[in-house]
Amino acid sequence: MQIHRRVLLAAAFAAILSTIVLSGCGGGGSDGSNSTAPASAAPASSPAAASASQPAPPAPPPDDTVAQSTTPNVQPIRVSKLVTNTRNMLMTSVTVCVPGTDDCQTIDDIQVDTGSQGLRILASALAPLALPAVTNGGGSNAAQCTVFGSGYTWGAVRTADIKLAGHVARATSIQAIADPAVPAAAADCTKSGLPMLTADRLRSNGILGVGPFSADCGGACASAALPRWYYACASGNCTASTLPVAQQVTNPVARFPADNNGVLIELPAVPDGGASAVAGTMTFGIGSQSNNLLGDATVLKGSALSGFVSTNFDGSTFSTSFIDSGSNGLFFPSKDLKTCGFWYCPPSPTSLTATLRSASGVTRDVSFAVSTSTMLFASGNNAFSNLAGPVGNYFDWGLPFFYGRRVFTAFEGRVTPAGKGPYYAF
Structure with a gap:
């Protein structure tokens, strides 16, 4: 019986250390911006103070006002028997499309993971879908190493429209695992554990990371070329590279137009001896419906x-x-x-x-x-x-x-x- 830990532990610790000298990238990453902007200096000629007869400006909305939505937001999830006989694997199906088109396919057996960010799918499961490649500033194809508790994935960064329930995360970067368009994994990536580059090793066709951050690295990877994150691949070689936050592999739920502030997972209780299968739901948004x-x-x-x-x-x-x-x-x-x-x-x-x-x-x-x-x-x-x-x-x-x-x-x-x-x- 295989052990299976999906959380990005090694990456999280490296990211926290990087925040000492770089902007955010802790366990998932921020957009690299400061949450509190500094007060701006007053202009040389300030406008006169408003008189008592003028209406006061409207107060900013409180931090707990959530935009409401009517979009279908419930995604079926399940635990059942797998070919690999790995137990307790929470799965769903994801529809992936060439951006802006109806050229789509639905891929089953994608693991739902609140311990990581972003969609990662085996390139073999995506074929023959032709998703556009993401390139770095120098025009080289971008690749990514992702370190999990149970091993690493390696593959090209590509762009897709991702459909879940009634929502679409448009033009979202994903990782195409074992994509032949990029060279073999960089040496520092291969030292991160066992390779998870096939369905047998991955125990699934991919991973849907819906953890607590948007980008999987964030500002740190946009500011510096960090090992075991993003790479630029050219002439058969891949070297660590920066990648803008907007192009990094991203939690697709965070890119929905609504119901985009979190997820709710509901599974029934199971008896002490276990259950052969369990069906549940992943509901998008918190307080939005x-x-x-x-x-x-x-x-x-x-x-x-x-x-x-x-x-x-x-x-x-x-x-x-x-x-x-x-x-x-x-x-x-x-x-x-x-x-x-x-x-x-x-x-x-x-x-x-x-x-x-x-x-x-x-x-x-x-x-x-x-x-x-x-x-x-x-x-x-x-x-x-x-x-x-x-x-x-x-x-x-x-x-x-x-x-x-x-x-x-x-x-x-x-x-x-x-x-x-x-x-x-x-």
């Missing part, structure tokens, strides 16, 4: 740089903590739970508790269970709420966390009824 209201959900603001919250568990605090539909288990360190390979396998089901804490100090207690992995896999089921495994010094609330919950991911800088993202709410 009657079907995506926060209600009484607890809002946990994330770090502005990384989107991370913190988790207190078993006497330790993990400041790197995230809610990630792209990981097929709960992953955290434990000195007490027995392991069987990549997974925990306590002799009997074990009930645990942890406390999530937001960047602003809001807390929420979470109860969860860990069962014997070998028994779960032997059941033949594909959806488990109690599958967990060990990792280093972080806490990954993977897909098991989503079962039986309404889980919101709010995007950086986008207005919601609870203020601007990034945040999680459930």
Whole structure:
């Protein structure tokens, strides 16, 4: 049984470090602009102050006023049996089109990932769709290395219209994985883990990253040529390169004309022994329609740089903590739970508790269970709420966390009824 962690951990840490000398790119990235503009100097000849009889200028709208939408915004999602027999993989179907045309195809088995940003699809699954290539400032084809917890993807950056529910993200940059139009992966990329360049290795036809940021890197990659991000490919060689934010691989939901401030994932609860299949929904927007209201959900603001919250568990605090539909288990360190390979396998089901804490100090207690992995896999089921495994010094609330919950991911800088993202709410 394969372990599958989709979150961009290595990339997130590199991005946070880069913010010491560069503009944003934390865990996903910002648009490179400052969130607070400096006050401008008064002109040499200032206009006279308004008299008492003049009407006051209208007050700016509050940060919680969300534009309303009537566009169909519900995308079906599912967990079911895969050819690779990988469990707990949340999938959907995505329609990809040549920009501005009706030349489209719908691609199934795309993993839904709240731990990364942008659409990445195997070039073999896109064929024969001819998507235009993105080029850098020098006119060379742009390629990208993307580092995940379970390996890396490599491929060309191309432009597509992306259709999800009733929305279209027009002229959006995507990664075409293993695209023959660019040379083999750069050497520094290949040192980032196992290659995920085929459907077997990827366990899917692609990844739909709907994490808490818009661009997958942001201002840092626009300012400097960072390793294991973007590359310029010419004459059979690829070298690290800058790429403007507008051309970077982008969270397609953030490019919708409406319902573009976050996503809501809803999955039913599953029995302790698992379920053979589960069907749910991914609803676009937060507070923009009657079907995506926060209600009484607890809002946990994330770090502005990384989107991370913190988790207190078993006497330790993990400041790197995230809610990630792209990981097929709960992953955290434990000195007490027995392991069987990549997974925990306590002799009997074990009930645990942890406390999530937001960047602003809001807390929420979470109860969860860990069962014997070998028994779960032997059941033949594909959806488990109690599958967990060990990792280093972080806490990954993977897909098991989503079962039986309404889980919101709010995007950086986008207005919601609870203020601007990034945040999680459930």
